Every structure is written in C-alpha cells, then in structure tokens.
Amino acid sequence: MGAIVGPERTRVRAQQHSAAETGNPRWRPLTRVAFRMCVAYFGLFCLVFAQITYVFTGIAGQWLPDEAILWQMTAVEPIVAWVGRQVFGVDAVLHDSGSGDQAIIWLLVFCLLVLAAVITAVWTALDRRRGDYSGLTAWFVVVIRLCLGGQMIFYGMAKVIPTQMTSPPLAALVQPYGEFSPMSVLWMQVGSSHPYEILLGSAEVLGGLLLFVPRTATLGAMLSLVSLAQVFVLNMTFDVPVKILSFHLVLLCLVVLAPQARRLANVLVLERPSEPATQPRLFRTLRAERILVVVQIFLGIWVLIGCVRSGWDAWREYGDGATKPALYGIWDVTEFDVDGVALPPLTSDENRWQRLIVDTSGAAYQRMDGSRVPAEAVVDPEARTIALSEPAQEPSRQPKQFASFTFEQPGPDRLVLRGQVNDRPVTVSLTELDLDSFPLRSCGFHWVQDYAYFR
Structure with missing residues (x-):
C-alpha cells in the first residue's frame, strides 16, 4: 500500500480528528x-x-x-x-x-x-x-x-x-x-x-x-x-x-x-x-x-x-351541540301562491318551491326539479319573521336578501309563510317532514340481525 502524502494526508487527519472529537x-x-x-x-x-x-x-x-x-x-x-x-x-x-x-x-x-x-x-x-x-x-x-x-x-x-x-x-x-x-x-x-x-x-x-x-x-x-x-x-x-x-x-x-x-x-x-x-x-x-x-x-x-x-x-x-334555530327541519311545500295565483307542482316550474330546509348551519330551498339553492336564514321567533339571503361569497360583503316572510304555525307540523320573493308577493303553505322517516337517522344499532338492513 502506497504512502499517503500531501493534501490527502491532511484530509485524512482532519477526518480522524473530527471522529475522535465527536465519538x-x-x-x-x-x-x-x-x-x-x-x-x-x-x-x-x-x-x-x-x-x-x-x-x-x-x-x-x-x-x-x-x-x-x-x-x-x-x-x-x-x-x-x-x-x-x-x-x-x-x-x-x-x-x-x-x-x-x-x-x-x-x-x-x-x-x-x-x-x-x-x-x-x-x-x-x-x-x-x-x-x-x-x-x-x-x-x-x-x-x-x-x-x-x-x-x-x-x-x-x-x-x-x-x-x-x-x-x-x-x-x-x-x-x-x-x-x-x-x-x-x-x-x-x-x-x-x-x-x-x-x-x-x-x-x-x-x-x-x-x-x-x-x-x-x-x-x-x-x-x-x-x-x-x-x-x-x-x-x-x-x-x-x-x-x-x-x-x-x-x-x-x-x-x-x-x-x-x-x-x-x-x-x-x-x-x-x-x-x-x-x-x-x-x-x-x-x-x-x-x-x-x-x-x-x-x-x-x-x-x-x-x-x-x-x-x-x-x-x-356549528356541530351537533349548536342550538337549533326556530323552524328547524325539512318543510314540504303543499301550496305555493305567487301574485295570488296558485302554482301547480310541475317539475318544469323554476319559481315554485318543493321544500324549505332550515338547519343550524344555514338554510336552503329546493326547486321542483330537485336542485337546491343555499341561503342564509335569519329567524326571529318573537317577531315571527324569517329572511333569506344569498350566501356571502366574501366575508367582507353583506349577503343579498331575496326573500322575507312573516310566518304562523296553525299546528305543530304546519307552517304558513307570507311575504315576498324577489319583490313578488308569495304565500307558501308547508308541512314538516318527520326526520325519523330517513333510515340514516332512525335505523340505529342492532346486536342481532338475521338479515342485513341494506337499502
């Protein structure tokens, strides 16, 4: 083996010195x-x-x-x-x-x-x-x-x-x-x-x-x-x-x-x-x-x-612990009058509502074709009013209101709205949908199942 000379010897010594210092x-x-x-x-x-x-x-x-x-x-x-x-x-x-x-x-x-x-x-x-x-x-x-x-x-x-x-x-x-x-x-x-x-x-x-x-x-x-x-x-x-x-x-x-x-x-x-x-x-x-x-x-x-x-x-x-607003639930529209004229429940009608949904995180109404329009809802149970606005796209902008109603409840599952939608007089009669009718909310847990509940 040849001898290590010159710069190579210096490099090897530096490496050995570094290893000796750190262990x-x-x-x-x-x-x-x-x-x-x-x-x-x-x-x-x-x-x-x-x-x-x-x-x-x-x-x-x-x-x-x-x-x-x-x-x-x-x-x-x-x-x-x-x-x-x-x-x-x-x-x-x-x-x-x-x-x-x-x-x-x-x-x-x-x-x-x-x-x-x-x-x-x-x-x-x-x-x-x-x-x-x-x-x-x-x-x-x-x-x-x-x-x-x-x-x-x-x-x-x-x-x-x-x-x-x-x-x-x-x-x-x-x-x-x-x-x-x-x-x-x-x-x-x-x-x-x-x-x-x-x-x-x-x-x-x-x-x-x-x-x-x-x-x-x-x-x-x-x-x-x-x-x-x-x-x-x-x-x-x-x-x-x-x-x-x-x-x-x-x-x-x-x-x-x-x-x-x-x-x-x-x-x-x-x-x-x-x-x-x-x-x-x-x-x-x-x-x-x-x-x-x-x-x-x-x-x-x-x-x-x-x-x-x-x-x-x-x-x-906004979680499950949030206070539920007044009118919380899914409301099926039974009658929808615009300018005093009742609109039949046609799927081609873009003005008639099929459902109104009021949730803790906001609201929405469902058109007759099934599409949903999200909204922000402000419900005042004392004044018995509800206002719907378009969701604000930016936090700095105020939401644009498109509907305002006064409401009355003839029964626990009945609701009547009277007001305006896009500056047109509207009267809406609604019936509350039982949330337990949805298996996702009511199916529960079973220890014994002879057949899988799959639907």
Missing part, C-alpha cells in the same frame, strides 16, 4: 447532504405553514385575531405570487377557503424546495469538513416530532369532539347520492357514525400525546404513521384538498423514525436482537434532560387543552 463514525457525503436538505426543507415547511405553528398558541389562540392564523402565508404571498407569474405564468392568490391544495400553496412548496436546495449548497460549501451531525440530528428530531405531535392532537381532537365531520346536514337527506362529490361522500360516511369518528380521533390524539414524551416518541411516531397513511390515501382517493399537508405529515413521521430505523428493522423484520429504542440525549447533565422532558410534556398538555377548548367552541357553534 461518532463519519457520515458518508451523500448522507450529510441529504441531512442538510432535510433540515432546510422541513424546517422551512414547519415554520411557514401557519397551521403547524398556530397549534402551539394553545388556549391563548382564541384571543388572537383571525389575521394571526395566516400571518406567515400572508407575509410570503407576494413573493410566491411573483414566482408564479414569472416562472409558471400563473396568477395565484391566497383564498380563505380552507383548501390546502390551492395553486399558491403548490407554488409555495416549489419555492421552499428551491430555497432549501440553495441553503443545502451553501451549507455544504461552508461546512464540508464536518464528519457528522449527531448533535444537530437530536435537536432536529425533537423539533419535528413536537410539530408532528401538535398536528396529530389538532386533527384528532377535531374527531374526538365531532366537528371535522359533523352529522349529515338536513339538506343532504333530500339530495340524490349521485350529486355528492367524493369528498362529501367521505364526510357524510364518517359523520354518520360519531363512535367511529371518535375512535379515529382517539388514535390520532394518542399518537400525538406519545410524541410529546421522549420515552414513548417512537411508539407515537409509529401510530401516527399508520393513521396518517390512511388519511393521505383517503385524501388522494376522495379528492380532499389536504393532500400537501397530509403527505408532508407522513414524511415527518418517517423523519422521526429514521434514527430508529435499524433497531425497528431488527425487531420487526429481521428478528434480530436489538437495543431498546431510545431518544438521543440533548444535554450532558441528567438534570437538564429531565427539565426538557417536563417542558415537552407541558407543551403537549398545553396544545391538548387548546384543541379541546377550540373543539368544544366549534361543537357548540
């Missing part, structure tokens, strides 16, 4: 580059995505203004929109629609990837002599698993307190199945069985809480991976616009599990003896480690309390 084997060059990319990209992703950081406001989040929720996205929107116009020729703006797959968010992911690649290149050039990142890995995994744990509690509690998928609204009971979107089908299916929804949410909350405890973090990441894999598949197959976030949460699970990959493979696949999975130490003293554990557990409890409080408020506002 860890030197990483391969590609491993170091991949690690830098992961730190840069996932660090930026967790910092910029508002929902991930907002969860940590806990119970204090209820006092923050709405603008505080999306402040990161609002701050970077001009830059991302410029990239969309200059690079892709797309005019993208941020909509307050609840969709996580908007064009501007896809552009944001592209920008984060490019920025992370630049950071990785600069970092590699400036820090190419470092042999490993064992210490930084420990801190990076802690930050990632806390962000992941917060999201698991957030999504899980929205199911434990059933507000993510509420019970099917009244309008859905009279809407043909073929008119539902795939996402609506999924939401109705889960919301039709709150015990099932609560069990799904409990698994997510458990996985999130386990992630906040270092000793159980690996178990929490494994449970979260199974739950999130199912969520991602559902988002992809039912076209739910949370594909970007759910996919990244799956990746975050893999990041948390990566340091334990060899141990898990030995135990679960290769059937080889292995040391117990442990989280790397962050401090030299045991006292500092214990303080950090307490801080993490406290943070998990803080996030849990905040999610419980926001979930409870949502349940009482």
Whole structure:
C-alpha cells in the first residue's frame, strides 16, 4: 500500500480528528447532504405553514385575531405570487377557503424546495469538513416530532369532539347520492357514525400525546404513521384538498423514525436482537434532560387543552351541540301562491318551491326539479319573521336578501309563510317532514340481525 502524502494526508487527519472529537463514525457525503436538505426543507415547511405553528398558541389562540392564523402565508404571498407569474405564468392568490391544495400553496412548496436546495449548497460549501451531525440530528428530531405531535392532537381532537365531520346536514337527506362529490361522500360516511369518528380521533390524539414524551416518541411516531397513511390515501382517493399537508405529515413521521430505523428493522423484520429504542440525549447533565422532558410534556398538555377548548367552541357553534334555530327541519311545500295565483307542482316550474330546509348551519330551498339553492336564514321567533339571503361569497360583503316572510304555525307540523320573493308577493303553505322517516337517522344499532338492513 502506497504512502499517503500531501493534501490527502491532511484530509485524512482532519477526518480522524473530527471522529475522535465527536465519538461518532463519519457520515458518508451523500448522507450529510441529504441531512442538510432535510433540515432546510422541513424546517422551512414547519415554520411557514401557519397551521403547524398556530397549534402551539394553545388556549391563548382564541384571543388572537383571525389575521394571526395566516400571518406567515400572508407575509410570503407576494413573493410566491411573483414566482408564479414569472416562472409558471400563473396568477395565484391566497383564498380563505380552507383548501390546502390551492395553486399558491403548490407554488409555495416549489419555492421552499428551491430555497432549501440553495441553503443545502451553501451549507455544504461552508461546512464540508464536518464528519457528522449527531448533535444537530437530536435537536432536529425533537423539533419535528413536537410539530408532528401538535398536528396529530389538532386533527384528532377535531374527531374526538365531532366537528371535522359533523352529522349529515338536513339538506343532504333530500339530495340524490349521485350529486355528492367524493369528498362529501367521505364526510357524510364518517359523520354518520360519531363512535367511529371518535375512535379515529382517539388514535390520532394518542399518537400525538406519545410524541410529546421522549420515552414513548417512537411508539407515537409509529401510530401516527399508520393513521396518517390512511388519511393521505383517503385524501388522494376522495379528492380532499389536504393532500400537501397530509403527505408532508407522513414524511415527518418517517423523519422521526429514521434514527430508529435499524433497531425497528431488527425487531420487526429481521428478528434480530436489538437495543431498546431510545431518544438521543440533548444535554450532558441528567438534570437538564429531565427539565426538557417536563417542558415537552407541558407543551403537549398545553396544545391538548387548546384543541379541546377550540373543539368544544366549534361543537357548540356549528356541530351537533349548536342550538337549533326556530323552524328547524325539512318543510314540504303543499301550496305555493305567487301574485295570488296558485302554482301547480310541475317539475318544469323554476319559481315554485318543493321544500324549505332550515338547519343550524344555514338554510336552503329546493326547486321542483330537485336542485337546491343555499341561503342564509335569519329567524326571529318573537317577531315571527324569517329572511333569506344569498350566501356571502366574501366575508367582507353583506349577503343579498331575496326573500322575507312573516310566518304562523296553525299546528305543530304546519307552517304558513307570507311575504315576498324577489319583490313578488308569495304565500307558501308547508308541512314538516318527520326526520325519523330517513333510515340514516332512525335505523340505529342492532346486536342481532338475521338479515342485513341494506337499502
């Protein structure tokens, strides 16, 4: 073997010195580059995505203004929109629609990837002599698993307190199945069985809480991976616009599990003896480690309390715990007079109503052809008035009123409306539909079934 001379000798000595200092084997060059990319990209992703950081406001989040929720996205929107116009020729703006797959968010992911690649290149050039990142890995995994744990509690509690998928609204009971979107089908299916929804949410909350405890973090990441894999598949197959976030949460699970990959493979696949999975130490003293554990557990409890409080408020506002408005129910139209003339129940008539639906989340009327027209309803039981308005397309705009009535109830299941629809005098007689006539609401649960109740 030839002697090592010149610059090569200096490089080998530097590597040996680095390994001697850290006590860890030197990483391969590609491993170091991949690690830098992961730190840069996932660090930026967790910092910029508002929902991930907002969860940590806990119970204090209820006092923050709405603008505080999306402040990161609002701050970077001009830059991302410029990239969309200059690079892709797309005019993208941020909509307050609840969709996580908007064009501007896809552009944001592209920008984060490019920025992370630049950071990785600069970092590699400036820090190419470092042999490993064992210490930084420990801190990076802690930050990632806390962000992941917060999201698991957030999504899980929205199911434990059933507000993510509420019970099917009244309008859905009279809407043909073929008119539902795939996402609506999924939401109705889960919301039709709150015990099932609560069990799904409990698994997510458990996985999130386990992630906040270092000793159980690996178990929490494994449970979260199974739950999130199912969520991602559902988002992809039912076209739910949370594909970007759910996919990244799956990746975050893999990041948390990566340091334990060899141990898990030995135990679960290769059937080889292995040391117990442990989280790397962050401090030299045991006292500092214990303080950090307490801080993490406290943070998990803080996030849990905040999610419980926001979930409870949502349940009482628009969930099953919401106060039912006056005239709540589905009302079949028996007579419909316009300008003093009774309109026959013809399916070709665009003016006559077939049903009026008043629900906790709004109202709607159904035309004779079965199509529904959503509306916002204001019912005053003391003045015995009801006003219907077109739903506001933007929060800043006032809804446009198109109908106003006074009402009287000759009987418990009878209703008479007198007023105007689009400035024309209208009188409507209605009969309340028994909600228990729908099997979805009245079928119930049976221990003994000789035949499946499938219809």
